[in-house]
Amino acid sequence: MNNEVLKEKILAVLPKAEFAPAGQWLTITLPKERIRSYCQTLKDSPELRFDFLFCQTGLDLADQFQVIYHLESTEFRYVIVLKASIPNKENPEIDTVSDIYRTAEFHEREIYDFFGIHFKQHPDLRRIFLDEISDMIGHPFRKDYKDEVNIIER
Amino acid sequence: MIEDTVIGSIEQQEYTINMGPQHPSTHGVLRLVVSLKGEIVTQVKPHLGYIHRGIEKMSESMTYPQIVHLTDRLDYLSAHINNHALCLAVENALQVEVPERVKYIRTIMDELNRIASHQLWWCSFGMDLGALTCFFYGLRDREYILDIFEESCGSRLLHSYYTPGGLMKDIHPGFQKRVKDFIKYFRKVLPEYDQLLTGNVIMQERTRGIGNITKEEAISYGFTGPSGRGSGFACDVRKHHPYALYDKVDFQEVLYHEGDSLARYQVRIGEMWESMKIIEQLIDNIPEGDYSAKMKAVIKLPEGEYYQRVEAARGEFGVYILSDGGKTPYRLKLRSPNFSNLSAIDLLARNFKIADLIAIGGSLDLVIPDIDR
Numbered sequence: 001m002n003n004e005v006l007k008e009k010i011l012a013v014l015p016k017a018e019f020a021p022a023g024q025w026l027t028i029t030l031p032k033e034r035i036r037s038y039c040q041t042l043k044d045s046p047e048l049r050f051d052f053l054f055c056q057t058g059l060d061l062a063d064q065f066q067v068i069y070h071l072e073s074t075e076f077r078y079v080i081v082l083k084a085s086i087p088n089k090e091n092p093e094i095d096t097v098s099d100i101y102r103t104a105e106f107h108e109r110e111i112y113d114f115f116g117i118h119f120k121q122h123p124d125l126r127r128i129f130l131d132e133i134s135d136m137i138g139h140p141f142r143k144d145y146k147d148e149v150n151i152i153e154r
Numbered sequence: 155m156i157e158d159t160v161i162g163s164i165e166q167q168e169y170t171i172n173m174g175p176q177h178p179s180t181h182g183v184l185r186l187v188v189s190l191k192g193e194i195v196t197q198v199k200p201h202l203g204y205i206h207r208g209i210e211k212m213s214e215s216m217t218y219p220q221i222v223h224l225t226d227r228l229d230y231l232s233a234h235i236n237n238h239a240l241c242l243a244v245e246n247a248l249q250v251e252v253p254e255r256v257k258y259i260r261t262i263m264d265e266l267n268r269i270a271s272h273q274l275w276w277c278s279f280g281m282d283l284g285a286l287t288c289f290f291y292g293l294r295d296r297e298y299i300l301d302i303f304e305e306s307c308g309s310r311l312l313h314s315y316y317t318p319g320g321l322m323k324d325i326h327p328g329f330q331k332r333v334k335d336f337i338k339y340f341r342k343v344l345p346e347y348d349q350l351l352t353g354n355v356i357m358q359e360r361t362r363g364i365g366n367i368t369k370e371e372a373i374s375y376g377f378t379g380p381s382g383r384g385s386g387f388a389c390d391v392r393k394h395h396p397y398a399l400y401d402k403v404d405f406q407e408v409l410y411h412e413g414d415s416l417a418r419y420q421v422r423i424g425e426m427w428e429s430m431k432i433i434e435q436l437i438d439n440i441p442e443g444d445y446s447a448k449m450k451a452v453i454k455l456p457e458g459e460y461y462q463r464v465e466a467a468r469g470e471f472g473v474y475i476l477s478d479g480g481k482t483p484y485r486l487k488l489r490s491p492n493f494s495n496l497s498a499i500d501l502l503a504r505n506f507k508i509a510d511l512i513a514i515g516g517s518l519d520l521v522i523p524d525i526d527r
Contacts, residue, residue: 103376
């Protein structure tokens with residue numbers, strides 16, 4: 001299965017999709033508002049069936065936050081990557097996909113915990129790992145996070 | 155009369171108990187807040203983070219050969235396989251071709267690790283159900299594999315045997331003979347596992363139809379590894395996205411379709427047979443050559459992102475690296491199989507008895523450091 005064929009199939013259902021330069025897998029960049037509609041379309045389309053979200057990653061880049069979705073179609077074994085950018089660094093927000101992919105419920109709690117990205121409509125958005133640490137303030141995976149006691153700067 | 159009202163009110167009332175963080179059947183520091191109605195589970199809420207070490211954050215200030223040592227400490231029962239994922243990601247990024255000998259050794263080590271991990275799962279699963287004999291049998295056999303590891307890697311549990319580009323050291327001269335002896339022995343012993351536990355009526359009654367999950371739900375929850383394959387979800391990375399030598403060896407993806415605890419049990423027993431088959435195909439053919447490719451002293455990955463998926467003993471393990479061209483990653487994400495598998499525990503345990511929750515937890519084969527990272 002080469003990427004060009006897959007690209008055409010995706011463009012057939014998502015005519016506005018923008019592709020990033022070629023990497024390991026076909027990558028679609030999108031603004032955060034479209035994430036739910038893209039995921040739903042990719043999952044429901046009978047030609048694609050991207051039904052398995054195997055990894056969801058938060059990223060803190062210089063000018064924006066990103067959430068990366070690694071999707072696989074268990075029927076056709078295609079893999080694509082969705083990159084949703086969140087330009088607002090003050091108050092980052094994005095829609096949840098936890099009702100489309102149930103595994104996202106935990107992954108989104110983790111991203112919220114580490115990056116402070118709010119997932120709108122998430123059923124149970126609490127910190128997942130760091131809620132017991134009372135003196136932990138803020139979100140440690142942000143690049144501007146400072147902790148002079150616990151993090152040794154090299 | 156008074157007793158009746160007391161018992162009656164307990165059965166009517168919904169109440170909450172804490173299982174863990176220090177509970178032998180959670181296999182580590184996992185805390186489950188269980189809501190009960192009588193003996194029936196109405197909700198399970200996992201509380202995580204008791205052993206969260208921030209490995210992903212630590213990695214951002216460490217070099218790639220250093221990070222290899224951290225990956226051991228995720229799922230410590232499949233340490234080789236976790237090492238493999240990171241090493242492959244770095245090698246693919248640098249476009250280094252590792253020697254054929256390394257691929258053979260890595261594949262064999264991975265499969266030995268898988269067998270050892272499933273043996274320990276089998277011990278503890280039996281013990282969760284009250285069958286203590288399993289524990290001794292399983293550990294007895296696992297010892298052979300740990301001895302093989304110790305001889306070649308110098309370590310029994312946290313090997314850190316793989317490095318980007320190859321291996322730390324060549325295998326011990328007696329490696330092949332010992333592995334072959336072990337396979338010969340284990341082929342004889344594995345049917346005993348079935349005689350001891352699989353056919354046992356109590357074990358069958360306690361696992362058949364307990365903790366069901368359908369294929370669609372399994373995919374949606376990211377339920378991978380033997381747990382996912384117990385629901386008929388063909389998710390073996392070795393088959394569908396082969397790495398190392400898995401596209402050259404002949405083995406079957408063990409699939410069961412019932413989706414209950416017994417199916418997950420049978421997948422793991424089946425996988426031990428398949429792993430032995432893979433090792434037998436490779437062990438006599440290890441080619442001569444270097445045990446490592448030539449690597450630069452300081453490893454710097456070119457700018458870009460790299461993802462590597464491997465099949466760990468508990469499911470799909472993934473490493474995502476975003477590099478800015480330096481010697482440390484800008485961001486490193488570890489996709490751990492147990493994290494996603496645990497997310498379904500509420501669905502699995504709901505409307506079963508609390509004793510079944512132990513069986514379900516055992517059938518998921520959770521390793522807590524892998525969840526917390």
